[in-house]
Amino acid sequence: MANTSLDKSKIKILLLEGVHQSALDTLHEAGYTNIEYLTHSLGDEELKEKIADAHFIGIRSRTQLTEEVFEAASKLMAVGCFCIGTNQVNLKAATQRGVAVFNAPFSNTRSVAELVLAQAILLLRGIPEKNAKAHRGDWIKSAKNSYEIRGKKLGIIGYGNIGTQFSVLAEALGMEVYYYDVVSKLSIGNAKQVNSMKELLNMADVVSLHVPETPATKYMFGAEQLAQMKPGSILMNASRGTVVDIEALAETMRSGKLLGAAIDVFPVEPKSNDEEFVSPLREFDNVILTPHIGGSTIEAQENIGREVAEKLAMYSDNGTTVSSVNFPEVALPSHPNQHRLLHIHENIPGVMSEINRVFSDNGINICGQYLQTQDEIGYVVIDVDKEYGELALEKLKSVRGTIRCRVLF
Numbered sequence: 522m523a524n525t526s527l528d529k530s531k532i533k534i535l536l537l538e539g540v541h542q543s544a545l546d547t548l549h550e551a552g553y554t555n556i557e558y559l560t561h562s563l564g565d566e567e568l569k570e571k572i573a574d575a576h577f578i579g580i581r582s583r584t585q586l587t588e589e590v591f592e593a594a595s596k597l598m599a600v601g602c603f604c605i606g607t608n609q610v611n612l613k614a615a616t617q618r619g620v621a622v623f624n625a626p627f628s629n630t631r632s633v634a635e636l637v638l639a640q641a642i643l644l645l646r647g648i649p650e651k652n653a654k655a656h657r658g659d660w661i662k663s664a665k666n667s668y669e670i671r672g673k674k675l676g677i678i679g680y681g682n683i684g685t686q687f688s689v690l691a692e693a694l695g696m697e698v699y700y701y702d703v704v705s706k707l708s709i710g711n712a713k714q715v716n717s718m719k720e721l722l723n724m725a726d727v728v729s730l731h732v733p734e735t736p737a738t739k740y741m742f743g744a745e746q747l748a749q750m751k752p753g754s755i756l757m758n759a760s761r762g763t764v765v766d767i768e769a770l771a772e773t774m775r776s777g778k779l780l781g782a783a784i785d786v787f788p789v790e791p792k793s794n795d796e797e798f799v800s801p802l803r804e805f806d807n808v809i810l811t812p813h814i815g816g817s818t819i820e821a822q823e824n825i826g827r828e829v830a831e832k833l834a835m836y837s838d839n840g841t842t843v844s845s846v847n848f849p850e851v852a853l854p855s856h857p858n859q860h861r862l863l864h865i866h867e868n869i870p871g872v873m874s875e876i877n878r879v880f881s882d883n884g885i886n887i888c889g890q891y892l893q894t895q896d897e898i899g900y901v902v903i904d905v906d907k908e909y910g911e912l913a914l915e916k917l918k919s920v921r922g923t924i925r926c927r928v929l930f
C-alpha cells in the first residue's frame with residue numbers, strides 16, 4: 522500500500538465525539554482544511570462508510586476501532602485518541618496495517634484526580650443521599666454516617682499518572698494513602714505500596730480504581746473483592762467500565778455494606794447524549810453516577826485537542842512518531858530541499874539490506890536515514906535528493922515485507 526504526499530487540502534480528517542475546538546484550530550493553522558467534524562460517535566456501519574476515504578481520524582473513548590473498521594479504512598494513516606485510554610482501538614490491527622496511533626497521556630490526569638477527591642469528600646459526608654432526599658422534600662439533618670476525610674485511609678489501585686496525582690491531593694487533606702500496583706513504584710509523599718489487593722481492601726476507607734483496561738484488569742473487581750472491603754467503606758471507579766462487575770456492586774449496595782460508591786465508567790455507555798443510560802445502580806441514592814466525565818473539563822479538553830492534533834499534523838508533515846502508542850518512536854528534523862520517504866515494514870531480517878541495495882542499484886543517494894523497530898514492525902525514514910523521490914517510492918513498494926510507504930515532497 523502506498524500513499525504519495527497529498528496536497529493538504531486533499532488530506533481528509535474525520536473528527537468524532539466533539540473533540541475540542543483547539544483541535545480544529547491547530548489543524549487549520551497547520552494547513553489542513555478538509556475536516557469533517559461530528560459531535561457524536563458512529564456505529565460500525567456508518568463508521569466504515571465515513572472512514573473509507575479518511576487519512577486521519579480523531580476519536581475519544583466511545584468510538585470502537587475494530588479490525589473490521591480498519592479493514593474498511595484503506596487510506597488511513599493515523600488515529601488520534603483525544604484521551605488517555607486506547608483500549609477502544611484494536612492496536613494490533615492498526616499496527617499490522619501501518620496505522621500509527623497517538624493519544625494524550627497526561628492532559629486530563631488532574632481533572633480525574635480532582636473529581637475523585639471531590640467524590641470521596643461528598644460520599645464520606647453522605648451528601649449524595651441527603652441531596653437526593655432534599656430534592657424529594659426530605660430533610661435529613663443528621664451527623665450519622667458522616668465523616669471528615671482527614672485521617673481516613675485511601676487505597677489506590679493503579680498508582681500511575683492519575684493514581685499518584687490523587688495520592689498527592691489526598692495527603693494534602695490529611696488522608697493516609699496506600700496503593701496496590703502490579704509494578705513496584707516509587708512512592709510520592711508518604712504513600713505506601715502494599716503487596717496485595719486484599720491487604721489494601723481490608724484496611725481502606727476509600728478505594729479508588731485507576732488501572733487501564735487490559736485482559737488482566739477486565740472484571741478484576743467483583744464479588745470477591747467487594748467482600749474483602751471494610752464495612753462502611755467507599756468504592757470509586759473512574760478507570761474503565763469493564764474493571765468492576767456492576768451487578769456484583771449493585772448486590773453489595775443493596776446489602777447496605779458500603780457507605781457509598783462513585784462510578785464514572787460503565788461496561789456499556791450510551792453512544793450519544795440522546796440515548797438513555799441504563800444501569801442497575803440507578804436505584805441507589807448513595808451512588809454517584811457520572812457520565813464518563815472524569816477527564817471532561819474545559820482545561821483538559823483544550824489541552825488534549827491541541828496536543829493530539831499537533832501529533833497528527835507532525836506525523837503527516839514530517840513523519841515524526843514521538844509518543845505514538847503502537848509505533849517505533851522517531852523524532853525527525855525538517856527536510857528542506859529533500860524528499861522524505863516513510864517506510865513501514867514487517868520487522869523481519871533483511872528488509873534494511875534490501876532497501877539499501879534497491880537504492881544503490883538505482884543510483885539513489887541517501888541523504889539521511891532514521892530507523893526504529895518495535896515488536897512486529899520497523900519504521901525507516903529516508904531523505905533523498907528531490908529528483909529521486911518518486912523513483913525511490915516506486916522501488917520501495919516492491920521491497921519484501923513492506924506494509925505501507927509514502928513520500929513527503
Ligand SMILES: NC(=O)C1=CN([C@@H]2O[C@H](COP(=O)(O)OP(=O)(O)OC[C@H]3O[C@@H](n4cnc5c(N)ncnc54)[C@H](O)[C@@H]3O)[C@@H](O)[C@H]2O)C=CC1
Binds near residue numbers: 678680681760785
Ligand atoms: N474517567 C475518565 O474520564 C478517564 C479515565 N481514564 C482511565 O484511567 C486509566 C488510568 O490512567 P493513568 O493513571 O493515566 O494510567 P497509567 O498508565 O499512568 O497508570 C496505570 C497504572 O495501573 C497499573 N496497573 C496496570 N494493571 C494493573 C493491575 N492489574 N493491577 C494493579 N495495577 C495495575 C500500572 O502499572 C500503572 O501504574 C486509563 O487507562 C483510562 O482508562 C483516564 C482518563 C480519564
Ligand SMILES: O=C(O)CCC(=O)C(=O)O
Binds near residue numbers: 604606
Ligand atoms: O474524554 C473522553 O472521552 C474519555 C476520557 C478517558 O476515559 C480517557 O482519557 O481515557
